[in-house]
Amino acid sequence: MTESKADQPDEKARPRRRQARGERRIQQLLDAAASVFCRAGYTSASTNAIAREAGVSPGTLYQFFPNKEAIAVELGERLNRRMLETHGVVFTLENAALPLRELIDAVLDPMIEFNCANPAFLTLLQSSDAPGHFLEEHAALHDSIQDRIGELIGVRNPDLSPERRTHTANMAFALFKAGLGLILGHEGAEREAYVAELKTALYGYLAPVLGTEGVPAQP
Template identity: 45%
Template sequence: MAHEARPRRKRQARGEQRMAQILDAAATVFAEHGYEAATTIKISAEAGISPGSLYQFFPNKEAIAEALALRFVADLGAAHDEAFSGVDLAGLGLDEFIDRIVDPLIAFNIANPGFKALFARTDQPAGLSSAAEPLERAVMGRVVGVVVERAGRLTPAEATLAAHVGGQVFKALIPMVVAAAEGGEREAVIGELKKVLRGYFGQVLDP
């Protein structure tokens, strides 16, 4: 029995490795071509495998996108945990507050350029929307909670609106960060992003 289990585990490990290879390739293709122009032919070519090998694991592009979305969501959840866990965000100075919130999210978006190609679409397949929605709600709930706590002079409704505005500003500018050349150019764009957030939240948050 032990001899039978070992080959099975090896096959399972190879299968998981091949699926990860396909998802890595899909992330690259989605980032370079966009979701609509991406095809299983392009993804299999990027992965260095035949289309037939790809279809052993995923029946179509939509299934690949949904599996990739789940992986993105897990990684993004880890980035959010890093941003929000283990620190009293409400007690931080404004600059450190913004750094703690946005730095892990910037790092995630830079490391995963295919993320926006999936989740920036207005006509997301149901599988993508359902994968991301609970996490997005949880994250925004955390941001709203911190803003409500820090913005004592605002009503809860006003603080909630401020949190959503800040989130939309981040979403609008993050593509510029990802597209900027690594090094000085990207650091400059990140600096401008934080400057915008600092200017806005400096007006709505209590010092």
């Protein structure tokens, strides 16, 4: 009996399935690398340790990545993209119009959540020998975030000079980064306490510049 065309395997589906399996394996290796980087530091991490963490052989790892640096670059690119998506959601005209306490919550909560869920992001940034490509991409993202903070401040107080707006944005971002280090260094109730302290510090710094009440939403 001749097999009908409908009963034959879909040749196009096979590459898709292989691609899906490959992507799952890559994500498995990246998740393992993130754990190893956080535990041992990027400098001390090795491909053997990453393979062990992922539950695969070093040979399997090398099918996807030639070395530790390539793994860090791919992980960093994905984390940078996720951070870009996060800051695209928080720095909005709608949030800029909120009362100051609500504005701080709306901006900080997703950014803190991202960093708590992805501690390897800060680990790579703080490593003295992190791949240059990752650091260059993050530098561009960092500048973009500062620009968005400046835009938000400009919406809240359009009378500020460009220089004062820039200084305020840079200082607010510096306060966030300093507080984030403390937040990531603690867990549970202590972490929540430092989140509250960071919000209090930013509120006290920004209130005289931005006011505490909501502002008319921009069209």
